[in-house]
Amino acid sequence: xxxxxxxxxxxxxxxxxxxxxxxxxxxxxxxxxxxxxxxxxxxxxxxxxxxxxxxxxxxxxxxxxxxxxxxxxxxxxxxxxxxxxxxxxxxxxxxxxxxxxxxxxxxxxxxxxxxxxxxxxxxxxxxxxxxxxxxxxxxxxxxxxxxxxxxxxxxxxxxxxxxxxxxxxxxxxxxxxxxxxxxxxxxxxxxxxxxxxxxxxxxxxxxxxxxxxxxxxxxxxxxxxxxxxxxxxxxxxxxxxxxxxxxxxxxxxxxxxxxxxxxxxxxxxxxxxxxxxxxxxxxxxxxxxxxxxxxxxxxxxxxxxxxxxxxxxxxxxxxxxxxxxxxxxxxxxxxxxxxxxxxxxxxxxxxxxxxxxxxxxxxxxxxxxxxxxxxxxxxxxxxxxxxxxxxxxxxxxxxxxxxxxxxxxxxxxxxxxxxxxxxxxxxxxxxxxxxxxxxxxxxxxxxxxxxxxxxxxxxxxxxxxxxxxxxxxxxxxxxxxxxxxxxxxxxxxxxxxxxxxxxxxxxxxxxxxxxxxxxxxxxxxxxxxxxxxxxxxxxxxxxxxxxxxxxxxxxxxxxxxxxxxxxxxxxxxxxxxxxxxxxxxxxxxxxxxxxxxxxxxxxxxxxxxxxxxxxxxxxxxxxxxxxxxxxxxxxxxxxxxxxxxxxxxxxxxxxxxxxxxxxxxxxxxxxxxxxxxxxxxxxxxxxxxxxxxxxxxxxxxxxxxxxxxxxxxxxxxxxxxxxxxxxxxxxxxxxxxxxxxxxxxxxxxxxxxxxxxxxxxxxxxxxxxxxxxxxxxxxxxxxxxxxxxxxxxxxxxxxxxxxxxxxxxxxxxxxxxxxxxxxxxxxxxxxxxxxxxxxxxxxxxxxxxxxxxxxxxx
Amino acid sequence: xxxxxxxxxxxxxxxxxxxxxxxxxxxxxxxxxxxxxxxxxxxxxxxxxxxxxxxxxxxxxxxxxxxxxxxxxxxxxxxxxxxxxxxxxxxxxxxxxxxxxxxxx
Ligand SMILES: Cc1cc2nc3c(=O)[nH]c(=O)nc-3n(C[C@H](O)[C@H](O)[C@H](O)COP(=O)(O)OP(=O)(O)OC[C@H]3O[C@@H](n4cnc5c(N)ncnc54)[C@H](O)[C@@H]3O)c2cc1C
Ligand code: HEM
Ligand code: SF4
Ligand code: FES
Numbered sequence: 001x002x003x004x005x006x007x008x009x010x011x012x013x014x015x016x017x018x019x020x021x022x023x024x025x026x027x028x029x030x031x032x033x034x035x036x037x038x039x040x041x042x043x044x045x046x047x048x049x050x051x052x053x054x055x056x057x058x059x060x061x062x063x064x065x066x067x068x069x070x071x072x073x074x075x076x077x078x079x080x081x082x083x084x085x086x087x088x089x090x091x092x093x094x095x096x097x098x099x100x101x102x103x104x105x106x107x108x109x110x111x112x113x114x115x116x117x118x119x120x121x122x123x124x125x126x127x128x129x130x131x132x133x134x135x136x137x138x139x140x141x142x143x144x145x146x147x148x149x150x151x152x153x154x155x156x157x158x159x160x161x162x163x164x165x166x167x168x169x170x171x172x173x174x175x176x177x178x179x180x181x182x183x184x185x186x187x188x189x190x191x192x193x194x195x196x197x198x199x200x201x202x203x204x205x206x207x208x209x210x211x212x213x214x215x216x217x218x219x220x221x222x223x224x225x226x227x228x229x230x231x232x233x234x235x236x237x238x239x240x241x242x243x244x245x246x247x248x249x250x251x252x253x254x255x256x257x258x259x260x261x262x263x264x265x266x267x268x269x270x271x272x273x274x275x276x277x278x279x280x281x282x283x284x285x286x287x288x289x290x291x292x293x294x295x296x297x298x299x300x301x302x303x304x305x306x307x308x309x310x311x312x313x314x315x316x317x318x319x320x321x322x323x324x325x326x327x328x329x330x331x332x333x334x335x336x337x338x339x340x341x342x343x344x345x346x347x348x349x350x351x352x353x354x355x356x357x358x359x360x361x362x363x364x365x366x367x368x369x370x371x372x373x374x375x376x377x378x379x380x381x382x383x384x385x386x387x388x389x390x391x392x393x394x395x396x397x398x399x400x401x402x403x404x405x406x407x408x409x410x411x412x413x414x415x416x417x418x419x420x421x422x423x424x425x426x427x428x429x430x431x432x433x434x435x436x437x438x439x440x441x442x443x444x445x446x447x448x449x450x451x452x453x454x455x456x457x458x459x460x461x462x463x464x465x466x467x468x469x470x471x472x473x474x475x476x477x478x479x480x481x482x483x484x485x486x487x488x489x490x491x492x493x494x495x496x497x498x499x500x501x502x503x504x505x506x507x508x509x510x511x512x513x514x515x516x517x518x519x520x521x522x523x524x525x526x527x528x529x530x531x532x533x534x535x536x537x538x539x540x541x542x543x544x545x546x547x548x549x550x551x552x553x554x555x556x557x558x559x560x561x562x563x564x565x566x567x568x569x570x571x572x573x574x575x576x577x578x579x580x581x582x583x584x585x586x587x588x589x590x591x592x593x594x595x596x597x598x599x600x601x602x603x604x605x606x607x608x609x610x611x612x613x614x615x616x617x618x619x620x621x622x623x624x625x626x627x628x629x630x631x632x633x634x635x636x637x638x639x640x641x642x643x644x645x646x647x648x649x650x651x652x653x654x655x656x657x658x659x660x661x662x663x664x665x666x667x668x669x670x671x672x673x674x675x676x677x678x679x680x681x682x683x684x685x686x687x688x689x690x691x692x693x694x695x696x697x698x699x700x701x702x703x704x705x706x707x708x709x710x711x712x713x714x715x716x717x718x719x720x721x722x723x724x725x726x727x728x729x730x731x732x733x734x735x736x737x738x739x740x741x742x743x744x745x746x747x748x749x750x751x752x753x754x755x756x757x758x759x760x761x762x763x764x765x766x767x768x769x770x771x772x773x774x775x776x777x778x779x780x781x782x783x784x785x786x787x788x789x790x791x792x793x794x795x796x797x798x799x800x801x802x803x804x805x806x807x808x809x810x811x812x813x814x815x816x817x818x819x820x821x822x823x824x825x826x827x828x829x830x831x832x833x834x835x836x837x838x839x840x841x842x843x844x845x846x847x848x849x850x851x852x853x854x855x856x857x858x
Numbered sequence: 859x860x861x862x863x864x865x866x867x868x869x870x871x872x873x874x875x876x877x878x879x880x881x882x883x884x885x886x887x888x889x890x891x892x893x894x895x896x897x898x899x900x901x902x903x904x905x906x907x908x909x910x911x912x913x914x915x916x917x918x919x920x921x922x923x924x925x926x927x928x929x930x931x932x933x934x935x936x937x938x939x940x941x942x943x944x945x946x947x948x949x950x951x952x953x954x955x956x957x958x959x960x961x962x963x
Contacts, residue, residue: 081944498917531872531889533915534924534931559872563911563926566873571926575906823864823875823886829907831900846905 018116020045020319021106023096023261028292028308029121030057030077035316037086045116047088050108052095056080058145061305066148067176070847075145099265101285117287117319120262120275121312124255124293124303129164133226138233138248142173143255151250155180158247160232162186164223166193170252171338174215177250178339185216185244187236189253192219197334197345201360202385205369209341209388218244257294257301270296279326281315289315302330306437313440331401331437335386335393344390346400348373348383356382359411363388370414372396379405384414391726394476402430416728426483435480436466436473443480450484457481494757497535500527504683504758508543517548518556538562539758542645545681546753547794549801551808552644553815564643567819568805569625572618574832574843577625579605579617580642581632582678585652585670585690586613595635603628606840612649612687614640619841621828626819629806638678638804645759646681647688650674651699655692655709662692664709669738670698673707676742679802680749680795683756683765687722701729704762705745710734714741718748718776721763730766730773733781743792747780750791860962866891866954874910874923879961884950885910886959887923887934895934896950896961901925903945 020041022029029049036047051057056078066075083090091108098107105114126141128134138158140151155161161177163170166188177184186193192203193210207217222239229235232245257274268276268284274296281289281297291311293303302308307330317325333346351358355376362369368388374381381399386392392414399406399413407413431444441464454460460481461468467477494503500523502510507526516522522540523532532540541560545552552558552565564570569577581596596615600607603624605617620628629639641647652670656662670690680686689700690707699722700706706717706729713735720729733744756765769775778784809815821829833849834841863877869888876899877884883899887910899907904927912923915931922931922940931940932947939945950963 531914531916531921533917533922534913534929535915537913537915555870558870559914562913563908566911571908571911573904573906573927575904575908575927817868818870818873818875821876822878822883823868825878827878829883831905831907 017044017046019114020047020117020119021113021115022047022049022119022121023106024121024123024258024292024294025049025051025053025057025078025090025092026121026123026292027057027060027077027305028123028312029119031309032119032121032291032312032316033083033088035313036319037082037088039316039320041316041320042086042088047086048091048113049083049088050091050094050096050106052093053144054093055145056090056092060143063142063145063148064172064176066145067152067179069845070152071845072145096261097264099261099288101265101288104287115287118289119315120283120288120290120294121292121308122258122261122294124257124301126251127254127256128251129223129253131223131226133234134251136226136234136249139226140248140250142169142176142250142252148176151176151248152180154248155182158182158233160185160246161248161250162236162244162246163250163252165252165254166190166217166219167196167252167254168194168334168336168338170250171210173250173252174210175339177248178213178215182248183216184214185218185246186210187221187223187238187244188217188219189222190219193217194343194345197349197385198343198387199350199371199385201362202343202349202369202371202387205362205367205387206338206341206343209367210339213339213341215339255293255301255303257296259294262290262294270299274301277311277327279328280318280323281311281327282318289318291315297327298329300329302332304330304332304334306330306440307332309438310440331434333397333400335390342386342388342390344384344386344393344396346384346393346397347381349385351383353382359414361411361414361416363416372410372414374406374410378410381406381410386414398429398433402433404428404430426479429480435476436464438473439465439468441466441477446477446480447484447487450481450488455481455485455490496539496758497533498528499523499530499532499536502526504539504543505755507540508546508754511540511543512547517544517550519544519560520556535758538565541565542681542683542758545646546798549679549681549798551803552805553809567622567625568629568639568643568809569620570643572843575622575829576618576832576843577620577622578642579620579625579628579632580610580614580640581637582640582674583614583649584674584678585650585667587652587667587671592635592637595632595637599628599631602631604834604841606842613651614649616642619834619843621832622819622821623828626810626816630810633804633807633810639806641679644681645684646679647674647677647686650688650690651703652690653692653697655690659692661695662709663711664692664714666690666692666698666707666709669707669714672738673742673745676799677745677749680753680798682749682753684759684761686749686762702726703729705729705748707741713737716741716744719762719766719773721761725763727763732773732777743788744780746795747788747791748776750794751776751779751787754791860953860960863959863961866894866957866959869894869959872914874912874914876907876910877961879950879963883907884961885923886952886961887914889914889921889934892954893921894952894954894959895921896952897923897932897934897937898947900947901927901930902939902947903928903930909947 058075094108094110096106096108126143141147161182162185163174164187166186174184174186193206224239225237227235229245233247236244259273259275262275275283275290275294277290277295277297281291283290292308311327314325314327335344351373357374360371371385373383384396429443433443435441445464449463454463467474495501519540537560600617606619608616610616650670650673652666655666656664687703688705689698689703691698691700692709701717702720702722708715715734716732717729718732721727833844835844869875874885874887877886884896885899887895899909901909911926914923921934924931937947937949950961953960953962
């Protein structure tokens with residue numbers, strides 16, 4: 001497909017353009033190409049890329065996700081059309097075998113090519129210890145797509161799998177073996193897991209946690225021999241004479257730089273391998289650069305992708321003539337979730353720095369371990385280890401990267417919810433603070449971009465690349481942009497969307513005072529009078545519901561609803577829906593439980609208990625929803641609103657009725673609260689919890705509203721959150737009787753519904769509120785704005801107008817029509833296909849769909 | 859091939875339905891009494907047949923539907939994806955005759 005370009009290039013060769021040749025099309029080699037395009041290097045050079053692999057660069061970092069989808073396209077990084085447009089020649093399946101440095105020519109398996117500048121991005125390969133027997137066909141490594149394909153094939157015939165190596169990648173491989181359904185063992189030579197990133201205590205907690213997930217961990221084991229087994233394919237013998245039988249082995253004993261090509265070409269290598277480079281990423285030959293995992297800088301190999309990306313952009317700048325940009329090392333801090341366990345490591349995790357001080361916090365009940373390492377005077381953060389809870393990671397990382405002075409008692413940074421633990425605001429970050437580590441974008445890069453006129457997140461993404469990698473920095477980038485805009489005196493535009501020049505708060509107020517009841521009135525009187533869009537429609541729909549709580553599928557309201565509200569179920573990835581009836585307070589009779597079971601069986605639904613103490617039924621086809629709900633409603637169930645931004649559940653512990661510690665009836669209160677607030681549509685979902693004593697078994701402090709019984713009444717907590725940004729709720733008021741408690745919650749919910757931004761949880765709403773929790777107390781308890789009565793009245797309207805939307809819907813034959821998949825046929829969607837897993841259905845993936853045909857069931 | 863699909867009033871204003879047209883799933887949207895649009899129901903991003911269930915919107919004069927799964931927007935007239943230049947799905951001609959909707963493609 002590139003022949004026309006070969007022709008084109010040959011022609012242009014007469015015009016004396018020289019070749020820039022890149023060896024390796026891995027993640028870093030590909031990133032270099034992107035940087036070369038940005039630096040307009042193709043105006044001066046013909047760019048050639050040689051790759052040993054048969055497929056263009058793919059996202060190795062996400063490699064394990066391949067086990068979920070088996071779809072190479074989802075990992076692909078290269079846009080071949082872009083390579084074509086930019087006249088970049090990609091030679092796939094062509095190994096570069098040697099470099100003739102004197103004549104500046106490379107030799108490959110298929111050809112020869114002269115170069116002006118050569119960039120080596122050959123990456124690394126997995127190290128396999130030379131144990132006798134390691135070449136057995138059931139021994140694998142974990143690095144490429146073909147490795148994963150081979151493991152998957154072999155796993156089908158296997159029961160037991162062993163990973164040799166208990167580092168970061170080894171544990172990722174163990175996770176994969178678990179997911180493939182194998183009994184999984186991890187064998188580690190050292191006495192602990194993840195020895196590079198964690199200290200002894202962190203390592204042993206991690207071990208405990210992953211053992212409780214069913215992974216067998218063997219530390220201090222020196223593998224001596226691999227031979228044929230008795231019960232299983234293979235037998236591993238250790239130096240201490242113990243043995244382990246297994247069907248497959250995955251080696252993950254570290255990586256080695258791929259420096260073979262450099263070696264035969266006599267470039268300088270490190271003692272233990274790696275192509276030596278200087279700060280300009282140049283090797284010992286000034287026409288040859290090396291970047292990524294094959295490069296050795298200051299005696300170090302960087303086994304992460306971000307430092308490789310930095311090297312790539314340094315090399316591209318150097319080649320473009322910008323000699324000021326250099327590589328000065330990289331931070332190797334990491335935060336990840338391994339087998340579901342959160343782990344974080346920053347800087348000097350082992351406290352190896354002379355005279356450093358280590359502060360540790362260990363919570364054996366919640367299985368959390370945290371350590372910070374500071375300088376001898378306690379003023380600078382040198383390192384940290386976090387296991388079981390990494391919510392402090394970002395905060396600590398900013399202290400560490402920016403050398404910021406620590407508070408007088410540094411331990412407050414890791415102790416749980418102590419008042420006064422400083423969380424860094426944007427203004428506190430120095431200009432050099434790294435905001436996006438994937439593309440190493442600093443705070444000053446972003447402020448410059450803002451100053452140069454990039455005022456929206458998408459502009460910032462385009463001109464700095466920030467937030468286009470893993471996306472983990474998105475919130476931080478947004479906060480920096482808003483901070484800079486405010487600095488510039490530019491009003492931060494919080495308008496709902498391009499159709500309205502009001503914020504959500506303003507619209508809420510205007511809709512209420514003008515008593516608007518449908519979208520047409522709102523957009524003609526308050527907006528631009530158009531059709532609106534997918535942002536303003538659901539937001540206005542939610543406000544209308546918060547104010548008037550009318551049936552959401554009324555003709556004028558139906559088109560405003562997200563598909564979840566529209567079909568009164570949560571859409572799943574394959575277009576089926578989930579069915580979640582309300583089980584107030586988590587209390588259910590055996591009879592009703594049996595109805596759930598029977599219904600699930602009749603309609604072949606996947607059944608799962610949720611974190612909110614109720615039962616989800618998944619895989620319901622659109623056309624079955626009304627039949628399923630008819631059955632449930634006849635048995636006395638009502639909708640659980642799992643599909644709506646509204647009250648979800650009130651979780652409760654069993655409380656004083658049964659529990660020997662309980663001091664009040666937590667279940668009774670939870671049921672009251674759930675029935676009181678069900679159907680309240682709000683800017684985002686709302687969750688509550690009620691515990692019967694301070695032991696807090698209902699985890700109420702992680703909810704928007706939490707209630708805990710004491711000897712003297714109820715304690716009220718607000719603005720907690722679980723999920724991606726966990727936050728402990730703040731204690732708001734103590735020792736309340738039930739009537740006062742309910743008053744406060746009424747006012748709290750309505751004030752939130754009035755003033756929060758769209759899709760803003762209570763925790764973020766409160767954090768952004770000037771005056772914070774104190775101000776909230778003034779408004780809700782002291783009634784400083786004089787609106788308490790109004791708020792209670794508004795809540796009363798919502799409560800009075802409650803209806804079970806499913807009940808209304810199944811009684812209305814007109815509304816039922818839309819649950820047929822086709823308007824002009826009674827067939828179903830033949831793209832919905834299930835396979836069996838652990839005795840239940842799950843959606844088939846793309847590969848499976850090709851082999852299984854859809855069957856019509858009635 | 860012209861084919862009758864349904865009555866105009868079978869579709870609530872501002873929402874969509876799915877029609878089986880020539881063995882294919884086609885999403886049909888009613889924006890007003892005179893504006894009916896038809897595009898593929900298959901969402902190339904999620905590989906699910908769900909575009910009819912998206913929200914209709916307008917961006918600088920272009921009418922679009924936003925996929926209910928991952929929110930990519932598709933122009934209702936041309937099928938062009940507004941969030942990815944490289945993706946375009948089929949659009950179909952529609953007609954309203956005597957309060958009945960037809961696809962004519
Ligand atoms: C399972 C897994 C998970 C990971 N997770 C993370 C993570 O969460 N975070 C993180 O930062 N990093 C992670 N990494 C590491 C990350 O993938 C690497 O840092 C990154 O891929 C290095 O890129 P590279 O381009 O230097 O090397 P590679 O991606 O290995 O690319 C080198 C390419 O050069 C080719 N090549 C080599 N020699 C020649 C030759 N002579 N001629 C032609 N072609 C040649 C090779 O075939 C290869 O395609 C992970 C790695 C794995 C395996
Ligand atoms: C290029 C390699 C990567 C680097 C350098 C990197 C770096 C980071 C950093 C520094 C953060 C914290 C920033 C913040 O939350 O504000 C972060 C967060 C995050 N990263 Fe990555 N990451 C990488 C790869 C990945 C991958 C492969 C995934 C997904 C599989 C991922 C998912 C996340 C998520 C979900 C968060 C947010 C966590 C939270 O909000 O608590 N990252 N990343
Ligand atoms: S919170 Fe208290 S009352 Fe409730 S179950 Fe736990 S110990 Fe018992
Ligand atoms: S940190 Fe990954 S995209 Fe910014």
